[in-house]
Amino acid sequence: MSMDKVRFKNLFNKHYRPLCNYANRILRDMDASEDVVQDVFLKLWNNSPAINITSNTESYIYTMVRNQALGVLRKSVSGSRFMNEMQQLSNHISLPDVEEAEIEKYQIIDNIYVSIRQLPPKCGEIFTLSKIKGLTYTQIADRLGISVKTVEGQMSKAFRLLRSMLKDLSPFWNVIVLFIELL
Amino acid sequence: MKNKLLNFILSEESNEERTVLHNWKNDASANLEGLKSLHDEKDGFEILRDYKEVNTKEAWHFVESQTSSQWTVFSGKLLNVAAILVVVVMALGGLYYMMNSQSVSSDNLMVYKGITSPEITYKDGSNIELDKNSNLKELNYRKFKLDGRAYFAVARDIEHPFTVETHFGTVEVLGTAFNVLTSVNSTNVFVKEGKVKVIYDNKEHVLLPGDYLTVSKEGAFLNKNPLIQPDIWKESKITFKNQSFHSVMETIAIYYNIKLEWSENMQPSDNCRINTEFYKSDIESVLKELQILTQFQYKLSANKIVVYSYKC
Numbered sequence: 001m002s003m004d005k006v007r008f009k010n011l012f013n014k015h016y017r018p019l020c021n022y023a024n025r026i027l028r029d030m031d032a033s034e035d036v037v038q039d040v041f042l043k044l045w046n047n048s049p050a051i052n053i054t055s056n057t058e059s060y061i062y063t064m065v066r067n068q069a070l071g072v073l074r075k076s077v078s079g080s081r082f083m084n085e086m087q088q089l090s091n092h093i094s095l096p097d098v099e100e101a102e103i104e105k106y107q108i109i110d111n112i113y114v115s116i117r118q119l120p121p122k123c124g125e126i127f128t129l130s131k132i133k134g135l136t137y138t139q140i141a142d143r144l145g146i147s148v149k150t151v152e153g154q155m156s157k158a159f160r161l162l163r164s165m166l167k168d169l170s171p172f173w174n175v176i177v178l179f180i181e182l183l
Numbered sequence: 184m185k186n187k188l189l190n191f192i193l194s195e196e197s198n199e200e201r202t203v204l205h206n207w208k209n210d211a212s213a214n215l216e217g218l219k220s221l222h223d224e225k226d227g228f229e230i231l232r233d234y235k236e237v238n239t240k241e242a243w244h245f246v247e248s249q250t251s252s253q254w255t256v257f258s259g260k261l262l263n264v265a266a267i268l269v270v271v272v273m274a275l276g277g278l279y280y281m282m283n284s285q286s287v288s289s290d291n292l293m294v295y296k297g298i299t300s301p302e303i304t305y306k307d308g309s310n311i312e313l314d315k316n317s318n319l320k321e322l323n324y325r326k327f328k329l330d331g332r333a334y335f336a337v338a339r340d341i342e343h344p345f346t347v348e349t350h351f352g353t354v355e356v357l358g359t360a361f362n363v364l365t366s367v368n369s370t371n372v373f374v375k376e377g378k379v380k381v382i383y384d385n386k387e388h389v390l391l392p393g394d395y396l397t398v399s400k401e402g403a404f405l406n407k408n409p410l411i412q413p414d415i416w417k418e419s420k421i422t423f424k425n426q427s428f429h430s431v432m433e434t435i436a437i438y439y440n441i442k443l444e445w446s447e448n449m450q451p452s453d454n455c456r457i458n459t460e461f462y463k464s465d466i467e468s469v470l471k472e473l474q475i476l477t478q479f480q481y482k483l484s485a486n487k488i489v490v491y492s493y494k495c
Contacts, residue, residue: 012246016239021230030235038246045250106230113234132232 012041015058017113018106019065026069036072040064062098115165119158126151127158295319297331308338309345314440322348332440337377351398352383369399371437420462421469428455428477428493435473435488439466442487449492 016037023033040061116124129135129143130151137155141148295303297313304310305325313319317331325340328348337345337356345356351370357378372381374390381388383398388405390396395406421438423431436443455477461469470481470488479493 009243009247012243013239016242017237020237021234024233024235025230030237034237034242038242041246042249045246109231109234112231117236 008041008045011057011061015061016041018110019061021110022062022106023065023069026066027073032072033069036068037065040068058103059097059100062103066098111166112162115162118165119161123154123158123161126154127162130155292323293321295321297333305338307340307343307345310336316440349398351400352381352403355380355382357389369397372396372398420460422460423457425456425458428457428479431457431473432488432490435466435469439469441466444487444489446489446491449490455493 019037019040020030020033023036024030027033027036043064044061116127118124119127126140126144129140130137135143137148137151140146140151144151295311295313295318297315297317297319301313301315302310303313303319307325309325311319312334314332317329317333319331319333320328322328325343325345326348327346330350333347335345335347335356347354349370354370354372357380370381370383372379372390373395374392376392379390381390381396381398381403383403386403388396388403390405393407397404397406421434423434426434432443435441457473457476459472459476461472464472466483470483473479474481477493480491482489482491
């Protein structure tokens, strides 16, 4: 089956944000990461108009993004001579393809991220402070000038909403449970 | 009462949670492993903590625009484009010959200079891109004379044929998209889309997409599916992937609008495979980098490159 524009666009929309964040883990620079991902997609289109969209394709794209991001990193680091030589050396060592588990992780996190963003503003803010920034309920209550009870209420509301948002994505159940466990 | 109800709901929810957790642990060991790897490394949380929003829509528009010439084949959005072509005229002292050859008779007719107006939207809707050393003179409605090189995406209008006069022959668009390059030494026409007719010396040559025609004193030479990209000079970046040294040099000659000569006693070889890219580089640095790759010997003067030897 050949890759037409619609399939290419779907692939892009599905993976663009997770890929940018994946590249950003390497580069620590979101602008540069976006450049890398866009470039990879352009290469993908120009070189393989008939590429199949399978799980292998995902691995292929992630691997391309990782390698290109590492390449950018090498160019941008102007370290000591020793470092440069080490980097030169690592140029010649081929890294294995990005594993499916790693890719799935980014997809899961993307799903959670999207779900958190869909929470009502107050609810989402409290959830983020608690679960992502790691503040305690008392700290959140102090910070926002609300009662601890309100924080608790918003948190259980956030969990209920997140569960219902994520429950259709059966492979992602593990993460929901992870959240519950860490509650 | 309200609080009680809330507590009841909450405690029920947490029972449900416990059941879900229990079932999940029992029947999905694969999930458990996934959870463990996430949990142990805490990596997942770090990613989530650092997760940033990016503008997918904007990025898609960019990627789409970069590939738009290919999309047209699929989407048919630009069906009103009759042809896209590139014309190149090489600059060997006579670049401005046509500008001086006759005075502009009517004020309504335009003369475009690439240095000031590289991108032209003609009144019929055609898009024309001129290289900086090029001139395009309007002789009449949809009739031009070109000195230099230009890329045309010609709007469809059967009643008014779109023609480009060059030093060697006249290019006439029959119905799609093309590239034309013309020079005092030769006229090169490359058709990307559509059908183009080149008339020279009372002979007609019909070109189809992918065809590349060179017309010079020696006559007309048609090259089907050339490896070089004759419209590459429009780009700020040149990329070579597994290309022979010969096709790389031909592309560079077109890109920098310079004549390419191979020394007579040179042995051509297909062994050199070039993989590299140049971004807004000048010709000197491009040749220097190629020299590192191929150890080729060359001489660069104002209007030509002579290649003496190379080895890989």
